[in-house]
Amino acid sequence: MEAAIMNDNIMRVALTGNPNTGKSTIFNEITGARQKIGNWPGVTVDKKEGHVTYGGKEIHVIDLPGTYSVNARSPEEKIVIDFLQEQKMDLVVDVIDSSNIERNLFLTVQLLEKGIPMVLDLNMQDEAKRRGVKIDIKKLEKILGYPVIVTVARDGSSIKNLLHVFTSISMESYGPTERLNEHIAKIQEIENSGLEGMELQEAIIKQRYAFIDSIMDEAVEVTNAGTSFTEKVDSVLANGVLALPLFLAILYGVFQITFEWIGQPIADALDDFIAGDFTDWVAGALEGAEVADWMQALILDGIIGGVGSVLVFVPLIFILFFCLSFLDGTGYMARVAFIMDPIMRRAGLSGKSVMPLMMGFGCGVPSIMGARALDNEKDRILSILAAPFLTCGAKLPIMALFAAMFFPEDATNVVFAMYIVGVVMAIVSTKLLTAAKYKDETATFLLELPPYRMPDMKTVLLETWDKGKGYLVKAGTIIFAGCIIIWFLGAFNFDGMVEEQSESFLASIGAVVGALFTFHGFGNWEAGAAVISGILAKESVVSTIGVLYGLPDVSAEAEDAIETAEALGATGMAAAFTSLSALAFMVFSQLYTPCVTALGTIKKETNSWKMMFFAAGYMFALAWVVSLIVYQVGRLLGFE
Amino acid sequence: MATYIIGAVILALFVMATRHVINNYRSGKHDCCGTDCSGGCNCGCGGHK
Numbered sequence: 001m002e003a004a005i006m007n008d009n010i011m012r013v014a015l016t017g018n019p020n021t022g023k024s025t026i027f028n029e030i031t032g033a034r035q036k037i038g039n040w041p042g043v044t045v046d047k048k049e050g051h052v053t054y055g056g057k058e059i060h061v062i063d064l065p066g067t068y069s070v071n072a073r074s075p076e077e078k079i080v081i082d083f084l085q086e087q088k089m090d091l092v093v094d095v096i097d098s099s100n101i102e103r104n105l106f107l108t109v110q111l112l113e114k115g116i117p118m119v120l121d122l123n124m125q126d127e128a129k130r131r132g133v134k135i136d137i138k139k140l141e142k143i144l145g146y147p148v149i150v151t152v153a154r155d156g157s158s159i160k161n162l163l164h165v166f167t168s169i170s171m172e173s174y175g176p177t178e179r180l181n182e183h184i185a186k187i188q189e190i191e192n193s194g195l196e197g198m199e200l201q202e203a204i205i206k207q208r209y210a211f212i213d214s215i216m217d218e219a220v221e222v223t224n225a226g227t228s229f230t231e232k233v234d235s236v237l238a239n240g241v242l243a244l245p246l247f248l249a250i251l252y253g254v255f256q257i258t259f260e261w262i263g264q265p266i267a268d269a270l271d272d273f274i275a276g277d278f279t280d281w282v283a284g285a286l287e288g289a290e291v292a293d294w295m296q297a298l299i300l301d302g303i304i305g306g307v308g309s310v311l312v313f314v315p316l317i318f319i320l321f322f323c324l325s326f327l328d329g330t331g332y333m334a335r336v337a338f339i340m341d342p343i344m345r346r347a348g349l350s351g352k353s354v355m356p357l358m359m360g361f362g363c364g365v366p367s368i369m370g371a372r373a374l375d376n377e378k379d380r381i382l383s384i385l386a387a388p389f390l391t392c393g394a395k396l397p398i399m400a401l402f403a404a405m406f407f408p409e410d411a412t413n414v415v416f417a418m419y420i421v422g423v424v425m426a427i428v429s430t431k432l433l434t435a436a437k438y439k440d441e442t443a444t445f446l447l448e449l450p451p452y453r454m455p456d457m458k459t460v461l462l463e464t465w466d467k468g469k470g471y472l473v474k475a476g477t478i479i480f481a482g483c484i485i486i487w488f489l490g491a492f493n494f495d496g497m498v499e500e501q502s503e504s505f506l507a508s509i510g511a512v513v514g515a516l517f518t519f520h521g522f523g524n525w526e527a528g529a530a531v532i533s534g535i536l537a538k539e540s541v542v543s544t545i546g547v548l549y550g551l552p553d554v555s556a557e558a559e560d561a562i563e564t565a566e567a568l569g570a571t572g573m574a575a576a577f578t579s580l581s582a583l584a585f586m587v588f589s590q591l592y593t594p595c596v597t598a599l600g601t602i603k604k605e606t607n608s609w610k611m612m613f614f615a616a617g618y619m620f621a622l623a624w625v626v627s628l629i630v631y632q633v634g635r636l637l638g639f640e
Numbered sequence: 641m642a643t644y645i646i647g648a649v650i651l652a653l654f655v656m657a658t659r660h661v662i663n664n665y666r667s668g669k670h671d672c673c674g675t676d677c678s679g680g681c682n683c684g685c686g687g688h689k
Contacts, residue, residue: 286642286646289642289646290642291642291643291646292643295643295646295647298650299646299650303650363670365670366670470670470671471671473660473671474671476657477656477657477660477661477671478657478660478661478671480653480654480657481654481657481658481661484650484654597670600665601670
């Protein structure tokens with residue numbers, strides 16, 4: 001670990017506490033965008049650092065991972081205790097959920113036993129008041145001997161007070177009381193009593209809770225133990241027969257916002273701008289500068305057509321992530337894990353897998369990596385193989401493009417259906433693999449449900465930006481490079497530049513893959529090329545289509561464009577697919593081989609090339625079969 | 641002349657983009673997974689080694 005920087009004008013503050021105590025909200029409120037996120041050495045746990053200047057002092061804040069205890073059993077616990085014992089911090093702030101003070105005090109008392117001086121921050125006071133929890137701050141200070149402050153993380157004045165405390169408090173004037181010392185002595189007595197293993201742990205925990213109970217009796221009063229707001233809402237949203245339909249309704253609402261009400265109009269405007277004014281301006285400038293025709297084609301068709309077709313959908317990704325971050329901030333996403341748990345368990349997947357799998361809606365990579373937290377090999381492998389079926393942000397442009405082009409009236413419903421297809425196939429695939437290879441019992445799932453609360457908008461926006469910005473970076477890097485390669489492959493063959501793309505290298509390669517989809521309704525070389533490029537990055541499916549067919553028109557008039565194209569027998573995306581073959585293509589794209597980054601992560605997490613190639617082949621085969629069924633059954637039912 | 645200048649700029653951008661992808665691969669970074677996993681996960685995808 002790095003050495004502490006001690007300087008009169010720089011102070012270092014560490015935030016510690018249980019998960020879901022509003023610690024990250026405090027960190028975000030204090031540091032804003034002035035954050036640096038890395039990793040704790042040797043482990044893949046986020047290390048968040050930020051800074052702020054207040055009262056002429058530069059304050060460096062470190063947000064430690066949330067833990068319930070510091071027994072060094074998990075990487076997070078080890079990080080917290082090692083950090084607090086080894087680093088010389090100017091101040092340690094223990095953020096406590098006031099509404100859940102009894103449980104939170106377990107960590108507080110444990111840290112005090114280890115001789116770590118700290119400021120107790122009773123956060124979420126608003127929630128505590130609602131739940132009738134009244135804490136006597138003076139008594140708490142008197143019992144423990146350390147300063148206690150009160151905050152509501154989202155309240156600006158609370159944060160100001162906190163910063164004031166950071167810069168004005170002198171910890172030297174605080175220390176353990178006689179009563180705390182007595183408790184610590186009792187703990188040491190138990191440790192030296194000769195007890196071992198579970199017996200020793202039980203005796204320590206019993207003593208710790210006896211001390212916490214005495215604090216609760218004297219300093220905490222619960223005046224209203226009636227049904228809380230969270231319990232009332234949970235009785236509808238998380239329990240009983242309505243839980244799953246309500247979850248689907250909420251998810252549908254998110255899609256309606258993303259694809260109909262806010263996202264699509266922005267995408268349309270962006271599409272109009274990139275395909276219209278911007279392209280015209282660049283074309284005029286290139287023409288004026290007498291740039292060679294092939295270079296003009298590279299820029300207009302290859303780069304603007306390809307990268308532009310992905311950029312058009314980036315606002316949708318941001319809006320979707322905003323909605324999901326907002327829901328997460330309310331506490332609802334934890335309920336989703338709870339609702340999905342019985343379904344997952346029936347499929348043979350541990351309930352614990354639900355949380356990492358849910359991250360798959362953002363990106364498959366953290367979802368695959370999250371599986372390492374699972375208890376046994378079987379759960380890890382099943383979770384890793386299920387994650388890529390979910391609709392990650394990179395697949396969203398594919399779904400949005402095809403839905404807008406071929407199902408303009410029902411775009412939201414079709415995209416929503418694709419998300420459901422992903423979830424269902426993750427479950428079906430797990431069931432298949434469980435039946436074929438992994439037949440063990442699943443592990444028990446313990447999940448803490450945080451109280452419902454109004455999300456902090458700053459935190460939601462920061463999270464949205466954090467998750468969404470990567471797609472902008474990808475558009476400027478891997479998609480940009482991919483578009484140039486695709487354009488060259490589509491413009492040249494061994495004889496030089498081609499007149500028709502159908503004579504190009506790309507057509508030859510794409511035709512081989514395209515032939516696999518003859519009975520899927522999209523057995524053309526363009527679709528084959530898009531499928532290949534999608535293994536590089538899923539957005540490349542759309543950028544390749546953009547390079548080959550030009551920037552697609554996803555506006556409300558798209559339906560007319562399709563009809564016109566069909567009537568004229570024109571080439572292009574509208575003529576290359578029917579509604580049914582577009583649907584089959586969407587299903588295939590949803591399910592087939594994950595991108596190289598996800599494949600690399602599978603290799604890394606399983607430490608097995610065999611597993612990586614199995615995942616690539618298995619998912620391709622499953623996608624091929626399901627897509628074929630969709631197309632052929634659709635035809636039998638009379639769809640085109 | 642303009643063709644050469646624009647070609648050089650595109651080539652430079654292409655090299656930078658490719659280097660970014662290769663560096664990401666080598667360091668195990670992933671652009672699209674963000675740096676913070678809400679929901680209390682410990683995937684630590686923001687620049688893990």
